[in-house]
Amino acid sequence: MLDISPKDTLPKAGGVGYKPQHFNELMNAPGSVTWLEIHAENYMGAGGRPLAQLRHLAEKFPISVHGVGLSIGGETRLDPEHLSRLKTLIDWLNPAMFSEHLAWSTHDAQFLNDLLPLPYTNDTLTRVTAHINEVQDHLGRKMLLENPSSYLAFAQSTWSEPDFLRELARRTGCGLLLDVNNVFVSATNLHFDPRAYINAYPLDLVEEFHLAGHDEDTDELGRKLLIDSHGKPVDEPVWALFDHVIANGGARPALVEWDNDVPDFNVLEAETARAARHMQGVVA
Template sequence: MFDALQSHLPARPGVGYKAQHFKDILENPGTVAWLEIHAENYMGDGGRPLAQLRHLSERFAFSVHGVGLSIGGQGPLDEDHLTRLKHLCNWLKPASFSEHLAWSSHDDMFLNDLLPLPYTAATVARVADHIDRVQEVLGRRMLLENPSSYLAFQGTDRSEVDFLRDVAKRTGCGLLLDVNNVYVSATNLNFDAVAYLADFPVELVGEVHLGGHFVDADDHGAPLLIDSHGAQVVDSVWQLYTGLIGRAGPLPTLIEWDNDVPDWPVLAAEAARAARIMEPAA
């Protein structure tokens, strides 16, 4: 059973690990207590990247975040991909593993995007079956992340929060709550982000993500937000996060910055802001 190997990240800030920050993290981590990697970047054998991870893992907890399993895909999961993922988790021994609520493959074709799903009973069953398989192979609990959305399906028969709750109840998985994704989706689909978070089952949250987004406009001039992971967290997202922490207490919180990655002091300052918000709740 995966419960036997379940572990937890510290309820403090973390950052997405980038190799250019290796020395800075070791010498001046500031409030950063854990690191996250994208699994697919570290599935090779040997080399400097894995050596750096081994060294960092002696001092920091790690979260492994997958982007390629296609949890919502129609077909079966890629067993070769799962085997490589298991090998990575077995030696790194991360405190957390997570994946997106999305699909990115069809037959033998892989699409370089995280695509949306209709929220229906059939989709719950398919996603739950895939999560069961992941947890069986890895021998550990998985966290499922809420997506950033740009369209909605007419066939949807339940809210996103209810869908996530249904999947977690069926599989025993936890949830990764990306607050920026909530804000992006709420703006694009015109719903209340505060109400979404008030309904979210925070007792299932094992990790929180904060990141930046790109502001655009659709063909009618309405705001269109793109989840870019390439900018600072905006004040509106910080406000949502403050409300979340006030309700749930301190949670492991990742500053997610994958594009146009800044120098270490900028990233460390974002982590320090999250730490200041968590401190009164502690």
């Protein structure tokens, strides 16, 4: 296990996922936005406007890099070319945080445009531990692991998700990214109590929060099905669950994710301000 420490820190306040159409507002009037997150795979090119804008933003804001393509839970080895491109970006940007998902998106040579859940077994634990250690060794820094949004449960799972994440962190030294919306989506879809999940979660290992909107659908039996869509405001029950998280574990850097049907900047800024108010109010 690598002995690593953060290169920088994010403020325990609100951040947003960066979208290029918001560049001018962020540079000139960011309001309550105190830090930014980017998706790593959008910045693995060799120059151009994206990296030029990111350079300016990094002079003004702490940056968190969020990966979506490593396939940490995949059965095959991690893609060495992807890891190499990721390291080039991390070395150049020197972000405050790097995170990825407890999920898989590759099989053999196929890449699936989805973040798919895993069975929580001892074999999975061994494989994901090896992948996390490889990433941290390659990057020379600690990574955070995000809990997934789930639409099914595996009969062969022998670990609960909170215990599985706790054990991964114990074995690798990684931190955790708690996506509060993902907890609510999974709890609704799999019929468990989201507050009981939070009560069992290792909140002391969490270094970042995510908040996002979701869409509601129904399954083939007419039961409610939530989709982690990132295309609308955070729902009220998710804000209430966020309050429960903060009351039990304290404030952390809190990101508002909005990746589809992206609104004007003032809408995102208002969501970020609300996240900060929730943290201030509950902690106080």
